[in-house]
Amino acid sequence: MGLNKAFLDRISDTKPGKNNLITDVPGVTVGQHTIITERLKTGVTVVVPTMDNIFEHKLAAAGQLINGFGKSTGLVQVEELGTLETPIVLTNTLSVGVGYNYLVKKALAENEEIGLATGTVNPVVMECNDGAVNNIRDLGVTEEDFARAFADRGECFEEGCVGGGTGMCCYDLKGGIGSASRQIEIDGQTFTMGALVMSNYGYVSDLDIYDHQVGHKISQLPEYHKRDEDGSIITIIATDIPFNSRQLKRIAKRSSVGITRTGSFIGNDSGEITLAFSTANKIEHSPKQQLSMQKAISDDQMDRYFRMTVAVVEEANLSSLVHAKTTIDRKGQQRLSLADALAKVQLQAQGTDSDVAELQKMLGLI
Numbered sequence: 001m002g003l004n005k006a007f008l009d010r011i012s013d014t015k016p017g018k019n020n021l022i023t024d025v026p027g028v029t030v031g032q033h034t035i036i037t038e039r040l041k042t043g044v045t046v047v048v049p050t051m052d053n054i055f056e057h058k059l060a061a062a063g064q065l066i067n068g069f070g071k072s073t074g075l076v077q078v079e080e081l082g083t084l085e086t087p088i089v090l091t092n093t094l095s096v097g098v099g100y101n102y103l104v105k106k107a108l109a110e111n112e113e114i115g116l117a118t119g120t121v122n123p124v125v126m127e128c129n130d131g132a133v134n135n136i137r138d139l140g141v142t143e144e145d146f147a148r149a150f151a152d153r154g155e156c157f158e159e160g161c162v163g164g165g166t167g168m169c170c171y172d173l174k175g176g177i178g179s180a181s182r183q184i185e186i187d188g189q190t191f192t193m194g195a196l197v198m199s200n201y202g203y204v205s206d207l208d209i210y211d212h213q214v215g216h217k218i219s220q221l222p223e224y225h226k227r228d229e230d231g232s233i234i235t236i237i238a239t240d241i242p243f244n245s246r247q248l249k250r251i252a253k254r255s256s257v258g259i260t261r262t263g264s265f266i267g268n269d270s271g272e273i274t275l276a277f278s279t280a281n282k283i284e285h286s287p288k289q290q291l292s293m294q295k296a297i298s299d300d301q302m303d304r305y306f307r308m309t310v311a312v313v314e315e316a317n318l319s320s321l322v323h324a325k326t327t328i329d330r331k332g333q334q335r336l337s338l339a340d341a342l343a344k345v346q347l348q349a350q351g352t353d354s355d356v357a358e359l360q361k362m363l364g365l366i
Contacts, residue, residue, distance in 0.1 A: 014308050017181035022194030022316075023155040024181040025238045027051055027279050030196065031153030032163030032177070033145050040140040041133050041327065044099070044149040045163035045177055047088040047196060047236050049277055055111050055121060056285045058083040060245045060294075061277040064252035066259075070232055070271030071096050074124035082245025084277045085285075086123045087150075090164035090198050090234055092130045095141035099125040102146040118285070126273060128200035128232040130167030133329040160323030164198050169231065170320060171202035171215060171263070172224060174327050174335045178320025182312045184304070186241070186297075193239040193308055195255075195316040201231035201270045206263035209318060212359045215263060218341045221348065223334055232271035233259060235313055241305065242280035242295035252276040254306045258313025322363050339365045 017024025027050045034043040049059055061084035063075040071093055078084060086107060089099040103123035108114055114121055130136060149163065158177075159165075165176025181194040204224055207215025218224065235255045243251060252274040259272060266272055281294040297305065321338040329335050336344070342365065345356050360366040 014182040014184050014311065017183050017192050017194070019156060020181050021157065021179045022047070022181060022196040022236065022238050023157070024183070025192045025194045025240050025279065028194065028238050029153040029155060030157045031149045031151065032157055033148040033152060034162050034166050035140060035145060036166065037140070039135040039138055041167040042092050042095070042130055042136070042140055043163045043166040044141060044145050045090040045165065045198065046146070046149045046153060047090070047238070048150070048153050049084060049087065049238060050279055052282070053110060054087065055085045055107055055114070058085045058283040058285060059277045059279055060243065060248060060281055060283065061275065062245050062249035062252050064249065064255065064274045066256045066272035066274065067266050067270055068273070069269055070127065070273050072124070072126040072273055073100050074122045075273070075275070077122040078124065078275070083283050084124065086121060088236055088275060089125045089146065091125070091127055091141055092134060092136055092164070092167065093127045094136050094139055096125045096127050098141055098143055099123070099146055102143045124275065126234045126275065128168055128198050128234060128271070130200065132167070132169055133327060133335060134167035135330050158323070159319055161325050161327060165320065168198060168200035169335050170199035171207040172204035172335070173218070173321060173341055174324035174337045175199035176320050176324050178316045178318065178323065180312050180315035180319055182308050184308060191239065191241045193237065193241060193305070193312055195312045196236045197313070197316045197320055198234040199317055199320040201233050201267070201272070202264050206265070208261070208263040209359060210362065212355055214342065214345070214356060214359060217345045217353070217356065221341065221344055223336060232273070233317070235259070235274040237274065237276035237309065237313070238279070240279050242297060243278045244281070244294065244296045247297060247299070247302065248276040248278060250302065251305060251309050254309040255313045258310045259317060261310065261314045262317055318363070322365070
């Protein structure tokens with residue numbers, strides 16, 4: 001996101017990575033496939049945590065149900081065992097089963113022992129309901145679309161109305177995929193934490209961007225009327241900091257602060273679900289010995305990482321708004337982008353709203 005550097009320095013004592021994306025964490029890649037037809041505005045986003053075979057070399061992980069109005073798969077086993085053993089797939093609610101089937105087939109093709117010489121596999125599929133924009137009942141996402149997303153994966157990727165975020169709305173504006181990263185020095189080494197969100201929640205008048213309460217001003221535009229707070233936000237946190245699964249659980253909990261800093265109160269019908277993983281320690285599926293040694297951060301140092309988590313999640317969320325484009329929803333109504341909404345507020349104020357102008361400059365919108 002194009003945040004003004006001086007302001008970025010003020011809000012966090014950590015700096016963004018090279019691309020300010022979750023893929024700044026070494027080994028992490030993201031792929032996306034966007035589906036836009038006359039009736040469909042949906043897609044798939046995949047987060048691939050490692051170049052290794054993740055089933056054989058699992059990663060420490062933890063999930064956090066901030067509000068559990070959701071249909072994700074795989075989180076029960078992640079909670080129990082503290083490990084991640086498949087890539088993470090993000091899509092719309094009614095495509096979870098298709099994503100699950102694709103991940104199962106992918107794991108079977110890559111691991112001949114699954115279901116024979118060893119147990120089964122735990123696919124992680126996460127979702128938001130894009131039915132306000134997309135004709136979700138058409139069940140338009142196929143296994144081929146998931147394959148295309150995996151084929152697209154790399155270190156650089158688009159944000160906004162792409163992949164799984166194509167049909168998502170955030171604070172009644174157009175939402176979608178957003179990402180950010182932060183780097184930190186630990187004992188003379190540089191480590192990275194990255195976040196990726198699929199934003200689809202919030203009530204426009206609540207929107208607060210770095211203490212600029214612009215949501216109320218946007219809500220006065222003729223395009224807006226009172227809507228209920230519903231939707232969801234999926235947050236993926238990746239890091240090469242050596243956290244164990246218990247510490248990752250604590251990190252995942254703090255993502256809620258990054259989300260609510262933008263104004264959300266986490267409504268009844270909103271599913272806020274976070275998955276955090278670390279690439280630092282591999283957990284072998286077939287260990288050669290019973291004892292293993294893993295590095296971990298000292299618990300009395302966790303505050304600096306909690307602060308880092310809040311900053312990266314908040315910026316990823318805002319980045320989903322900054323990069324989104326105005327979209328026509330399935331009822332033929334406009335879902336304005338943040339950029340277009342702020343421009344309309346300025347037009348209505350005849351260019352005299354200095355608070356909005358400051359925010360536009362801060363976000364790199366002008």
